[in-house]
Amino acid sequence: MKLEFLLEHLPMMMRATIVTIQLTLVTLVASTVFAIPLAIVRMREYTFGARMVAWYSALMRAVPTLVLLFFVYYGLPQIGVVIPAFVTALVGLSLSAIAYNLEIIRSGLMAVDRGQIEAARALGVPGWRIWWNIAIPQAVPVMVPTYLSNATLVLKGTSVASIITIPELTAVANEIVSETYRPFEILLGATAIYIVLGGVLTLAAQVASRQWQAK
Amino acid sequence: MKASAPLSVTTDTGGRRWPEPPAESVMVEIRDLGLSYGARPVLKGVNLAVPRGQTVAIIGPSGSGKTTLLRCVNYLARPTEGEIWVGGTLVGQRETHGKLEPAPECILRTHRTVTGMVFQQFNLFRNLTVLQNVTFAPIHANGRDRASAEEKARSLIARVGLSHKLDAYPSQLSGGQQQRVAIARALAMDPKVMLFDEATSALDPELAREVLVVMRELSEEGMTMLVVTHEMSFARNVAHQIVFMEEGRILQIAAPEELFSEDAHPRIKTFLAH
Numbered sequence: 001m002k003l004e005f006l007l008e009h010l011p012m013m014m015r016a017t018i019v020t021i022q023l024t025l026v027t028l029v030a031s032t033v034f035a036i037p038l039a040i041v042r043m044r045e046y047t048f049g050a051r052m053v054a055w056y057s058a059l060m061r062a063v064p065t066l067v068l069l070f071f072v073y074y075g076l077p078q079i080g081v082v083i084p085a086f087v088t089a090l091v092g093l094s095l096s097a098i099a100y101n102l103e104i105i106r107s108g109l110m111a112v113d114r115g116q117i118e119a120a121r122a123l124g125v126p127g128w129r130i131w132w133n134i135a136i137p138q139a140v141p142v143m144v145p146t147y148l149s150n151a152t153l154v155l156k157g158t159s160v161a162s163i164i165t166i167p168e169l170t171a172v173a174n175e176i177v178s179e180t181y182r183p184f185e186i187l188l189g190a191t192a193i194y195i196v197l198g199g200v201l202t203l204a205a206q207v208a209s210r211q212w213q214a215k
Numbered sequence: 216m217k218a219s220a221p222l223s224v225t226t227d228t229g230g231r232r233w234p235e236p237p238a239e240s241v242m243v244e245i246r247d248l249g250l251s252y253g254a255r256p257v258l259k260g261v262n263l264a265v266p267r268g269q270t271v272a273i274i275g276p277s278g279s280g281k282t283t284l285l286r287c288v289n290y291l292a293r294p295t296e297g298e299i300w301v302g303g304t305l306v307g308q309r310e311t312h313g314k315l316e317p318a319p320e321c322i323l324r325t326h327r328t329v330t331g332m333v334f335q336q337f338n339l340f341r342n343l344t345v346l347q348n349v350t351f352a353p354i355h356a357n358g359r360d361r362a363s364a365e366e367k368a369r370s371l372i373a374r375v376g377l378s379h380k381l382d383a384y385p386s387q388l389s390g391g392q393q394q395r396v397a398i399a400r401a402l403a404m405d406p407k408v409m410l411f412d413e414a415t416s417a418l419d420p421e422l423a424r425e426v427l428v429v430m431r432e433l434s435e436e437g438m439t440m441l442v443v444t445h446e447m448s449f450a451r452n453v454a455h456q457i458v459f460m461e462e463g464r465i466l467q468i469a470a471p472e473e474l475f476s477e478d479a480h481p482r483i484k485t486f487l488a489h
């Protein structure tokens with residue numbers, strides 16, 4: 001094993017790591033922004049909207065992310081929509097991330113005590129206020145640990161974007177391997193980077209749950 | 216007095232049918248109230264008039280519809296039949312083009328701001344401090360400014376004896392303290408009526424007593440109150456009228472001295488004997 005191969009290509013891998021982090025963060029933010037209203041719709045059982053969201057969620061969680069990504073990558077140009085590769089990856093990854101996040105958010109919201117909501121309604125407080133000031137602040141601590149562990153899956157899932165030429169960590173590592181024929185050193189480096197990034201999320205999950213458990 | 220409260224009066228002017236508001240002296244009037252969950256009737260024609268400043272205790276076996284009745288007064292539960300009047304306003308309905316129709320949520324909210332409700336499980340907002348619990352609705356439902364809401368909240372919290380707990384969270388309070396905060400929270404909206412749903416049932420006797428003291432003071436100060444309770448001594452000593460409910464109906468409305476006497480309905484006597 002010769003680590004100099006790794007060191008030599010480390011700057012390239014670091015740039016790729018930044019792409020991976022960007023893709024992870026943007027996917028997380030976008031999927032969360034979409035998941036919140038969908039989770040709320042999904043909570044109103046027996047409505048048409050709720051049923052649609054439930055189907056969406058089941059479907060997107062059943063189909064492999066890679067297949068979703070191909071759908072966006074090949075499908076959108078067919079209907080005349082041409083978007084940059086990064087956005088394609090973002091859309092493909094978000095489709096399933098939205099599904100997972102909406103389930104996580106929904107279960108957090110379902111954990112909020114109905115009695116408090118009823119008390120706020122009895123006081124004449126507007127519905128959105130009840131959500132914003134009472135339900136969400138209490139639901140967040142419940143869902144943060146699951147949310148962050150799902151975020152780790154999103155992080156790992158970004159490697160799928162290597163297939164559509166996004167220069168993220170897996171793609172770049174692969175490229176370096178095919179140039180240097182030193183798969184062991186390079187993949188070890190990539191693995192270490194994934195472990196560090198995942199570790200940060202796991203640590204955040206632990207800190208967050210300890211923080212909120214204390215209260 | 217038997218359970219034959221006023222029937223709904225409708226006048227016919229110009230082809231319109233319009234319910235007659237109750238007399239000025241009546242704060243809450245419930246007329247022919249019916250509510251079914253699916254095919255299952257839970258309230259079957261309830262009539263009750265509560266004069267201003269009076270306390271009415273509602274007793275009866277569990278499942279008889281007491282909670283549902285209270286929840287109808289502020290339209291947390293929508294009745295399927297009948298009318299609710301609070302302070303001269305027909306709750307949950309509005310007039311459009313001379314016809315009555317169910318009020319939208321925004322109007323329901325204004326109707327709800329005049330009734331305070333206190334729950335068996337306290338239902339304090341667990342993410343807010345005592346002070347924030349009490350100022351929450353005045354600020355966000357009534358649009359009061361924070362400073363005046365806080366000033367009022369402080370005096371209400373002082374009144375229920377919890378000035379030293381302003382910045383505590385509900386989880387740091389005993390059940391009795393939580394329920395007193397819940398009463399202050401309801402009072403902060405200057406309600407015309409207070410609804411208590413088994414406010415002391417989740418408390419052991421000692422803590423229940425500190426809550427009952429507050430409720431009694433409120434009643435003596437002239438608050439109109441509907442109190443669902445198992446505390447017979449409260450019903451007997453504080454209430455002006457006692458309502459006995461069974462199977463979605465009012466079996467008897469009587470003054471305490473009558474209800475706790477030999478003249479009470481036989482069913483009530485067996486209920487009270489337990």
Ligand SMILES: Nc1ncnc2c1ncn2[C@@H]1O[C@H](COP(=O)(O)OP(=O)(O)O)[C@@H](O)[C@H]1O
Nearest residue numbers: 252255257275276277278279280281282283284
């Ligand atoms: N949301 C609901 N859906 C269906 N049935 C209900 C609902 N709420 C109450 N009930 C039923 O209505 C009846 C009266 O309940 P409730 O008003 O809580 O009685 P009480 O407070 O006197 O014990 C009970 O049989 C209860 O099961």
Ligand SMILES: [Mg+2]
Nearest residue numbers: 281282283413
């Ligand atoms: Mg009840």
